[in-house]
Amino acid sequence: GFLKEVIFFPTELACVEHVFEPTLQCLCPLPHGLETSLARLLRHVLSAKSTMDICVFAFSNMDLSRAVLALHSRGLVIRILIDKDYGGISGSQIGPLRRAGIRVRYDSGAVHMHHKFALVDGRRLVTGSLNWTLQAVQKNKENVMVTEEPRLVTPFVNEFQRLWDANDPE
Amino acid sequence: GFLKEVIFFPTELACVEHVFEPTLQCLCPLPHGLETSLARLLRHVLSAKSTMDICVFAFSNMDLSRAVLALHSRGLVIRILIDKDYGGISGSQIGPLRRAGIRVRYDSGAVHMHHKFALVDGRRLVTGSLNWTLQAVQKNKENVMVTEEPRLVTPFVNEFQRLWDANDPE
Numbered sequence A, B: 001g002f003l004k005e006v007i008f009f010p011t012e013l014a015c016v017e018h019v020f021e022p023t024l025q026c027l028c029p030l031p032h033g034l035e036t037s038l039a040r041l042l043r044h045v046l047s048a049k050s051t052m053d054i055c056v057f058a059f060s061n062m063d064l065s066r067a068v069l070a071l072h073s074r075g076l077v078i079r080i081l082i083d084k085d086y087g088g089i090s091g092s093q094i095g096p097l098r099r100a101g102i103r104v105r106y107d108s109g110a111v112h113m114h115h116k117f118a119l120v121d122g123r124r125l126v127t128g129s130l131n132w133t134l135q136a137v138q139k140n141k142e143n144v145m146v147t148e149e150p151r152l153v154t155p156f157v158n159e160f161q162r163l164w165d166a167n168d169p170e
């Protein structure tokens, strides 16, 4: 059947350097070599081959930002949709991501754009309760579901495109 | 295949009385007879036959509270797990639900218990970005996924039981 996976948070406290640089021997003081919840989430993001569409209320997590920047430097087409009130707050990664050249739009059509989903190559859905923040990953009880089941993925693909088009600034 | 459904919010503004009382002719000024996002969510809650386990950060929505109270009055076994900081805030439905005799536990093991899921009869999972509040239902862009796929449901069943046991006040 299609890929189906559930990941619970908070993540275990451990280094995720090996997800980015498998051959590097990291010297930081955190535990190494663990496939933590965060490591699993990062691997799904880094698995993208062509496109990554991200629709999240909040995006301040530096590990997730590093993963998206890595995709961007590989030449993938990345689109980020973020809540209008969130994009500019302290610690937001939206500024650095925009300055790197990634396309970002701000949702202004609702009190809050409260989604927390991403679409990897338009066919792997990553969704749940988890905002892309440090607190959510390290401190909160959260869930992320990963699925390639078309009957779950397709509605999110359509919703992303609808919101992206609705928030075209031009 | 197994039931799979995605519901997006905000809901359309319409009366949901028909979900609770199909034979009643409601006289309120809202539009009637629409299967809105909220109506569909309420039908999933009301479909429970034996148990309902709810694990949500916030619960202030009166329609969802009415649905849970209806299940309780039918004799179903209901358990509610709520964030420790949320249970007592203004507008919370936790007080009325507790006073009706429904079992409630407060999660105190994390900065926030940020889940937003429910398990209908231990086999239908209702999860997503939607807190069970009025604002989330009526104002925010949100998603709810409903599935009976065991590989997605079982991890949530286990996580609910783990959190329920961990927050036993006795």
Ligand SMILES: [Zn+2]
Pocket (backbone or CB within 6 Å): A015, A016, A017, A026, A027, A028, A029, A030, A032
């Ligand atoms: Zn390290």
Ligand SMILES: [Zn+2]
Pocket (backbone or CB within 6 Å): B015, B016, B017, B026, B027, B028, B029, B030, B032
């Ligand atoms: Zn009415």
